[in-house]
Amino acid sequence: MSQATGKSILEVKDLRTYFYTRDGVVRSVDGVSFSISEGETLAIVGESGCGKSVTSLSLLRLIPSPPGKIVSGSVLYHGKDLLKLSEDEMRDIRGDKISMIFQEPMTSLNPVLTVGRQISEVLELHRHCTKEQAHERILELLKLVNISEPERRINEYPHQLSGGMRQRIMIAMALACDPEILIADEPTTALDVTIQAQILNLIRELRDRTRAAIILITHDLGVVAEMAQRVVVMYAGRKVEEASVFDLFAKPMHPYTLGLLNSMPRLDDSSSKRLVEIPGMVPSMRTEIVGCAFAPRCSKASERCLIESPVLQDFGNGHTVACWNPVAVLRDKA
Amino acid sequence: MINNSTMNRVDWPAQVSKIRLFLTVQLPALYKRYPFAVIGAATLLLMIFIAIFAPFLATVDPQAVAPLNRLKPPSWEYWFGTDALGRDVYSRVMYGTRVSLTVGISVAVLSTVIGLAIGLITGFVRWVDAIVMRIMDGLMSIPSILLAIALMALTKASIENVIIAITIAEVPRVVRLVRSLVLGLREQPYVEAAAASGTPLLKTLLRHILPNIAAPLLVQATYICASAMITEAILSFIGAGTPPNIPSWGNIMAESRSLFQIAGYLILFPSIFLSATVLAVNYLGDGLRDALDPRLSRRM
Numbered sequence: 314m315s316q317a318t319g320k321s322i323l324e325v326k327d328l329r330t331y332f333y334t335r336d337g338v339v340r341s342v343d344g345v346s347f348s349i350s351e352g353e354t355l356a357i358v359g360e361s362g363c364g365k366s367v368t369s370l371s372l373l374r375l376i377p378s379p380p381g382k383i384v385s386g387s388v389l390y391h392g393k394d395l396l397k398l399s400e401d402e403m404r405d406i407r408g409d410k411i412s413m414i415f416q417e418p419m420t421s422l423n424p425v426l427t428v429g430r431q432i433s434e435v436l437e438l439h440r441h442c443t444k445e446q447a448h449e450r451i452l453e454l455l456k457l458v459n460i461s462e463p464e465r466r467i468n469e470y471p472h473q474l475s476g477g478m479r480q481r482i483m484i485a486m487a488l489a490c491d492p493e494i495l496i497a498d499e500p501t502t503a504l505d506v507t508i509q510a511q512i513l514n515l516i517r518e519l520r521d522r523t524r525a526a527i528i529l530i531t532h533d534l535g536v537v538a539e540m541a542q543r544v545v546v547m548y549a550g551r552k553v554e555e556a557s558v559f560d561l562f563a564k565p566m567h568p569y570t571l572g573l574l575n576s577m578p579r580l581d582d583s584s585s586k587r588l589v590e591i592p593g594m595v596p597s598m599r600t601e602i603v604g605c606a607f608a609p610r611c612s613k614a615s616e617r618c619l620i621e622s623p624v625l626q627d628f629g630n631g632h633t634v635a636c637w638n639p640v641a642v643l644r645d646k647a
Numbered sequence: 648m649i650n651n652s653t654m655n656r657v658d659w660p661a662q663v664s665k666i667r668l669f670l671t672v673q674l675p676a677l678y679k680r681y682p683f684a685v686i687g688a689a690t691l692l693l694m695i696f697i698a699i700f701a702p703f704l705a706t707v708d709p710q711a712v713a714p715l716n717r718l719k720p721p722s723w724e725y726w727f728g729t730d731a732l733g734r735d736v737y738s739r740v741m742y743g744t745r746v747s748l749t750v751g752i753s754v755a756v757l758s759t760v761i762g763l764a765i766g767l768i769t770g771f772v773r774w775v776d777a778i779v780m781r782i783m784d785g786l787m788s789i790p791s792i793l794l795a796i797a798l799m800a801l802t803k804a805s806i807e808n809v810i811i812a813i814t815i816a817e818v819p820r821v822v823r824l825v826r827s828l829v830l831g832l833r834e835q836p837y838v839e840a841a842a843a844s845g846t847p848l849l850k851t852l853l854r855h856i857l858p859n860i861a862a863p864l865l866v867q868a869t870y871i872c873a874s875a876m877i878t879e880a881i882l883s884f885i886g887a888g889t890p891p892n893i894p895s896w897g898n899i900m901a902e903s904r905s906l907f908q909i910a911g912y913l914i915l916f917p918s919i920f921l922s923a924t925v926l927a928v929n930y931l932g933d934g935l936r937d938a939l940d941p942r943l944s945r946r947m
Contacts, residue, residue, distance in 0.1 A: 375842055408844030415843075421836040425858040434854065435844045486844065 322526055323372070323411075323494055324348040328386035330364075330371045333379065337599040341367040343550035344386075349494070354520060354527040356541035356558070358534065358573070360595055364550040365530045366416075369496045372528075373407050390494075409439040412487040416499040418479035422471035428455075428482050429467035435489040454485040458515060477508035484515065491523060498530045513539060534577050538562060543631070546570050549596055549606035552625070556632040566628065566639040568611045605637070613638045684934015690927030694920075698744040705738035709894045718910050727916040730899070731906060739894040740917050746895035747876045747924060750810055754875035755868045757814045762821025763864065767852055769822065770829025780826070783819040791816035795878055796887050804890040809882060813875045824867055828860045862939035869932030873925045880921055896921045 330342040342364045349355045357365045370376050372388055374395065388395040390410070395403065407413075412435075415421040422431060432454060433447040442450065448467075455463035458481040471479055480500065487495055497516065501509040517540060520527055529540055537544055537558060544561045546554040546569065554567040565571045572591040593610035596602060605611070608618040615638060623635045678685040697704060706726075713733035721728045727736035765783075769776040786794065791813075798812035832838060833856070841851050882888025883897025884904075891898055896917040903913030 373843055375839065404845040404847060406845070407842070408846075413840070413843040415836050415840055417836050421840045423835075423837040423841075423855050423859070426854070434841070434846065434850075438845055438850075483840075486840075 321348040321350045322391060323528075324387075324389040325368075325372065326387045326389070328368065328371055328388065329384040330367050330376055330381060331384050332381045334599075338601075339598045340550050340601070341381075341598065342371060343602075345545075345547065345550070345552045346386075347545050347552065347555060349526045349528060351493070351526055352520065352524045353543065354529055354541045356529045356531060356537040356544045357547060358531055358537055358544060359547035360532060362595060362598075363547045365532075365547055366498055368547070369413070369498050369528060369530050372496065373411060373413060374403050375407075405439070408435050408487075408492075409490045410492055411494040411496065412490070412492040413496040413498065414480075414483050414487045414500045417503055418476050418483055419503060421483055422479055424471055427468050427470055428474070432482070432486050432489055435486055439490045450489065451485075454489055455482075457488065457519070458482070458485045460485075476504055477511060480504060480508075480512055481515065484512075484519070488519060488523065488525075492525055494526045494528065495520075496528045496530070499532070500529075501533070501536065502531075509536075516540070534573065546573070549602060550598060551606060552635065553607065554632075554634045554636075557630065560630060560632050566632070566634040567607075567636045568613050568638075568640055569607045571640050572610075605635075613640070681934040681938060683930040684938065687927040687930025687932075687934060690923060691931060694744055694748060694924050694927070697741055698748045701741045701745055705735075705741045707735045707738050709734060709738040709742045710892070711735070718906070720910070721912055728910065728912050730903060730910075730913055736899065736913060736916055739899050740896065740920055742894045743896040743899060743917060744920065744924075746806060746889055746893060747879060747921065749806065750813065750879040751872040751876040751924075751928070753810045754813045754817060755872035757810065758817040758821050758871055759864060759868045761814070762818045763825055763860075765818070766822045766825025767829060767856065770826045770856075771833065771848065771852065776826070779822070783822050786815070787819045787823075791874075792878060792881055795882055796885070799882060799887045804888065806889055806893065809879055809888050812882075813878050816878070817871050817875065821864070821867060821871070825860060825864065828863060829856055832856050832859055862935075866932050866936040866939065869928050869935060873928040873932070876921065876925055876928070 325348065326346050328342055328345045329340070332339040332341055345364070345368055347355065347357075357368060359365050367376065367381075371383055372395070374383070376383060383396055386396070390406070395406065398406070422428070429448070429451050432451045433444075436442055436447045436450055440447075440450075451467055452463045455466060460466050460478060460481055466474070466478075471482075474482065480503075484500075500516065501512050504512060513536060516527065519525070527540075529536070531537060541558050543555065543557050545552055546561070546567065548569050554561070554565070554570045556566075561570065562574065565574055569591070572589070575589040576591065578588060591610055596606055596609065603622075604620050605614070605618040605623050608614040611618065617637050621637070623637050625633045625635045626639070627633050628639075674685070711734060713729070715733065716725070716729050717731055717733035719725050719729040719733075725735055725737065727740060730736055730739075765779060769779045789797075794816045795809075795812040798815060799808060802808040802812075838851060838855050841855050846854075879888055879895065880897035880900070883895050884901045886901060889895040889898055891902075899917040900914050903910065907914055
């Protein structure tokens with residue numbers, strides 16, 4: 314939207330990542346496409362196990378193999394297919410051009426290495442800088458992520474830091490080489506609410522300053538509304554809806570998106586109505602899904618939904634929905 | 648009065664006060680916190696001292712045969728008595744310390760290094776794991792003493808061969824330990840995060856995995872050291888270990904076996920030394936485990 318320049322730097326086309334387990338093939342990501350432009354924040358939302366994290370790991374080719382395998386699709390970074398690069402070339406991209414913030418700040422830092430040492434690792438790998446240069450850069454990064462007393466913190470171990478600080482360190486590590494794309498996999502899930510807000514503010518601030526594109530993986534629609542410009546909704550490994558954040562909240566078209574929004578408590582709703590839940594369960598991904606994956610739980614499902622997989626339809630303004638019976642009504646905004 | 652000559656000279660008063668501080672404050676504090684570790688370390692240091700200064704501590708040549716003085720009970724002249732050939736048991740025990748410590752420490756270092764290398768690879772490379780672990784399982788299924796006896800039977804008696812034989816028997820245990828730790832650590836988010844920032848495998852192993860297994864490995868090494876000393880004594884006792892011309896605690900006991908009823912002290916003194924050393928190493932291992940466990944330690 315407003316901040317995106319329109320020039321897409323990463324284009325994911327028909328990505329399929331399958332896990333070949335003893336109990337059958339798990340289709341974690343099943344034909345997902347999206348693109349992201351410079352300075353844009355794209356949110357990928359969905360329930361646990363819908364393939365959000367696997368999608369992000371697939372972009373960096375970090376899927377444990379075996380059992381995982383990227384079966385088909387392409388990830389075009391400036392027109393270059395990341396899935397076709399050699400392992401060495403890929404390693405140069407990871408942490409340098411595309412970096413990642415993980416979910417668990419508590420365990421994502423090595424307990425036996427100091428903060429400075431961990432950040433310097435990335436710098437050594439990609440920037441080949443000397444100790445003094447690295448030290449300078451680390452202090453600069455720690456200041457950037459608002460860590461007080463960086464000279465002291467640089468020599469501290471992860472257990473001496475709070476969860477919020479560790480997440481800041483993770484962000485500093487991810488930003489060490491000025492990446493063009495930052496993948497944030499549930500960056501605030503493990504933090505309490507006030508720290509969440511601080512971290513989100515920080516990420517937003519850094520995005521505006523560094524112009525990095527952010528892929529934000531989350532299941533928290535509140536975070537989406539606050540951070541993202543565009544949203545991809547995933548369900549059972551497939552993209553069911555993509556829209557600008559405004560469109561998605563104002564007129565969700567996929568019944569699943571509507572269900573997600575309705576299941577969220579709203580501060581402006583004073584009536585103490587019971588929250589609406591989506592009936593049923595996420596389908597097992599071990600069996601191949603025929604028709605629409607959401608059909609068994611969908612109130613609007615028709616015969617066609619059970620037989621034929623819905624194709625993505627464009628409803629203008631980049632709003633695409635994979636549903637045979639999209640919700641047409643405007644959701645009242647009061 | 649600070650000039651170059653005084654700067655280069657050792658500042659003795661400061662050194663003395665440092666030592667005094669260590670002896671009066673730091674050591675008692677350490678003892679209060681890890682009493683067994685301090686006792687173990689002290690005993691082990693004493694044994695190392697004995698091993699190094701055995702030629703000065705021994706009263707006579709441990710090999711000197713004196714048929715006239717054979718089977719003398721402990722006395723002022725022969726502190727631990729004399730054996731069937733009239734050799735001074737005290738001097739032999741002092742020299743025997745060298746063998747036990749050499750074997751114990753060499754086996755601990757060798758099997759830890761070899762086991763670490765194999766364990767790191769098997770933990771990370773799955774197809775190697777399948778093959779190597781079956782070999783390790785095979786080795787482990789043979790009792791280690793039996794394996795060491797068999798290996799000694801294939802070679803000639805020497806301390807080097809004893810070390811090699813016991814190392815081969817101990818390596819599978821280290822491999823198992825390292826592999827299980829690596830398997831746990833490779834799933835840690837920080838290892839994944841390292842991969843996500845483009846760290847190559849070797850660097851990940853050295854920088855992220857190795858420091859995290861150093862503590863349990865060090866503790867395991869002390870247990871291996873203790874067990875190797877016992878195995879060496881057993882091998883010597885049954886005549887499959889250290890050659891008889893080198894006095895070792897196992898050899899002294901073996902030679903005194905048939906005289907046990909008339910000269911029990913011959914077995915008593917080497918066995919006290921062996922037990923004390925093994926116990927000391929085990930205490931040290933327990934103390935290290937307590938001190939290095941990140942959940943218990945206050946500073947890392």
